[in-house]
Amino acid sequence: MALEGLKVITYLGFKIKNNNPTSVSFLGIDLDNTLGLAAGLDKNGDYIDSLSALGFGHIEIGTVTPKPQLGNKKPRLFRIRSEKALINNMGFNNKGVDYLVRKVEKRNSSTPLGISIGKNLDTPMDSALEDYLICLDKVYLLADYIAINISSPNTKNLRDLQSETYIDNLLSSIKDRQSVLNSTKGYTPILIKISPDMSLDELKIVSASVLQNKLDGIICANTTSSHNHPSGKGGLSGGPLFELSTNALAVLRGFVGPDLPIIASGGVIDLETFEEKINKGANVAQIYTGFIYEGPSLVDEIINSVS
Numbered sequence: 001m002a003l004e005g006l007k008v009i010t011y012l013g014f015k016i017k018n019n020n021p022t023s024v025s026f027l028g029i030d031l032d033n034t035l036g037l038a039a040g041l042d043k044n045g046d047y048i049d050s051l052s053a054l055g056f057g058h059i060e061i062g063t064v065t066p067k068p069q070l071g072n073k074k075p076r077l078f079r080i081r082s083e084k085a086l087i088n089n090m091g092f093n094n095k096g097v098d099y100l101v102r103k104v105e106k107r108n109s110s111t112p113l114g115i116s117i118g119k120n121l122d123t124p125m126d127s128a129l130e131d132y133l134i135c136l137d138k139v140y141l142l143a144d145y146i147a148i149n150i151s152s153p154n155t156k157n158l159r160d161l162q163s164e165t166y167i168d169n170l171l172s173s174i175k176d177r178q179s180v181l182n183s184t185k186g187y188t189p190i191l192i193k194i195s196p197d198m199s200l201d202e203l204k205i206v207s208a209s210v211l212q213n214k215l216d217g218i219i220c221a222n223t224t225s226s227h228n229h230p231s232g233k234g235g236l237s238g239g240p241l242f243e244l245s246t247n248a249l250a251v252l253r254g255f256v257g258p259d260l261p262i263i264a265s266g267g268v269i270d271l272e273t274f275e276e277k278i279n280k281g282a283n284v285a286q287i288y289t290g291f292i293y294e295g296p297s298l299v300d301e302i303i304n305s306v307s
């Protein structure tokens with residue numbers, strides 16, 4: 001597997017140098033640069049040190065769930081090379097939150113770390129909150145921020161958590177737990193990751209709930225289920241996701257105002273698309289699919305071009 005190869009080259013001392021590190025303060029964290037790695041590439045925290053050597057300003061690991069689970073049936077990952085795109089129907093395949101905690105505790109690098117948490121497939125929707133709280137408690141002290149993933153299209157009904165029926169209760173309960181944990185352990189920011197497939201009204205509802213419940217920020221966005229790939233299922237990422245997710249970002253920035261921290265994700269495949277995310281209101285931006293196609297040279301290009 002390619003990530004195993006990355007482990008070897010970083011073990012041998014490979015490192016991408018950031019020639020103009022700029023200390024950017026984001027969520028109270030000092031970042032070397034505004035480019036991050038999006039969730040899902042290192043689901044279990046197995047590659048944190050290798051990925052850190054590539055120069056990312058932050059790395060988001062996960063999504064993890066309380067219990068380990070296998071994810072959806074294979075094949076579940078398809079490349080559309082001509083468009084620098086992927087379709088994935090992974091379904092939160094992961095080794096469980098306890099495994100990830102052990103990995104994070106053993107890491108040697110200090111790149112700021114986001115930890116993305118989700119619910120197990122077999123947890124009923126009415127108990128979804130419990131899954132998030134279990135993971136939140138376990139990763140709270142280890143993360144620079146925690147991402148609440150309610151937007152993967154590959155776990156049945158997960159995206160319903162973004163709807164008016166669930167969102168306020170979910171976010172207020174998570175906020176309450178954060179306040180309790182803060183009193184003894186200090187403050188860890190919590191963001192939600194949203195879908196790019198929401199209507200204007202749905203975006204408005206989520207934005208209002210985030211502001212009302214004083215969540216720390218939003219990650220915009222996950223993969224889109226709006227595509228015609230023959231596999232039928234799964235979320236589309238990379239090139240074709242850029243416009244949809246960037247439009248959602250611009251609308252979101254309008255709804256939440258200038259101050260709420262936003263991480264952009266979706267279709268960053270070169271310097272230009274990275275800069276456009278920042279221009280449209282993101283504080284920082286992440287890559288996933290672009291990194292799969294271009295490799296570490298894309299990280300080098302971006303972090304050494306932006307000031």
Ligand SMILES: Cc1cc2nc3c(=O)[nH]c(=O)nc-3n(C[C@H](O)[C@H](O)[C@H](O)COP(=O)(O)O)c2cc1C
Nearest residue numbers: 038039040063088222237238265266267287288289
């Ligand atoms: C194979 C694959 C697995 C992913 N797994 C996760 C995940 O576990 N949690 C999550 O929040 N996002 C996950 N994502 C979504 C990415 O984090 C990212 O938001 C999305 O791919 C859009 O960015 P991109 O166009 O740069 O890839 C996954 C994406 C891919 C392609």
